[in-house]
Amino acid sequence: MQFSSRLPIAVHTLLVIAVFKDQYKITSDFIAGSVGVNPVIVRNVLGQLKSANLVEVTAGIGGAALNRPPAEITLLDVFRAVEVDEDLFHFHEHPNPDCLVGKSIHNILGTKLDDIKKTAELQLKSITLQSLLDSLPNK
Amino acid sequence: MQFSSRLPIAVHTLLVIAVFKDQYKITSDFIAGSVGVNPVIVRNVLGQLKSANLVEVTAGIGGAALNRPPAEITLLDVFRAVEVDEDLFHFHEHPNPDCLVGKSIHNILGTKLDDIKKTAELQLKSITLQSLLDSLPNK
DNA sequence: ATTAGTTGTAATGTCAATACTTACAACAAA
């Protein structure tokens, strides 16, 4: 099991905007050409990024732009924009409350697994769009 | 998106074996009664735990037992037994190789996301079955 | 105003994974 490709697609989208904003008009078709997916997928992701105030999209004539400097956009911002916030692991929903293990499992295992999620979020927060831009070759 | 309930179910299963091994014969029906799922689900999970050498299951007459002391079984062992090993995030598969961003995205983002996975695995490794047993009430 | 190009969104289809259930052959011990 793994996360959908929406985070990678969203990051790719933001990078394209940051890199090419002065050379081209950044339409969903333009982005889709770099990402390699259907333009509708890009428009949906752009809509999520827009709801999270990460980008501005101009309806009609078209064109997307970042809403903040790349140094102030973290992967956690992007992650939260495109993925629903839920527990990392799905728990079985009917453990037996009359059993010592059944009545405790959610409590004792859930807290440990929550810690793992929190650590992952901190790591996502430490990665900025700017740091990814800096990693691009000859840029 | 989240992981399936197989890890929680597997941990629950191992805890039931550890706690009740001296009082009851641990059949898939017995475990299923505590976990609250169909016995076939338990048998499938037990089969995966058996393949990973974490438990012994006696066919025919029935009964499951741990193959090592609870202090020597980590959640990473269990995780690897029940989940396939793959990247945390699914990557879009056709980025444009003629685009600066498209040709680099997998490299620069993939390594960062791999680090997150590795950290999560280290955390899973630090949690033993024994530590969960110690967290159970009045045990 | 009209046109051209784009966005926003709905509807639909395909595919894969999860989870549940029924069914039954293989098995081990009494």
Next chain:
DNA sequence: TTTGTTGTAAGTATTGACATTACAACTAAT
């Protein structure tokens, strides 16, 4: 030989990801 259990296969339902088609709403330029 009987009894209870395991190991698996098969079938169904549900969900989510992703792709695609279609089109109304919108904006700027002509």
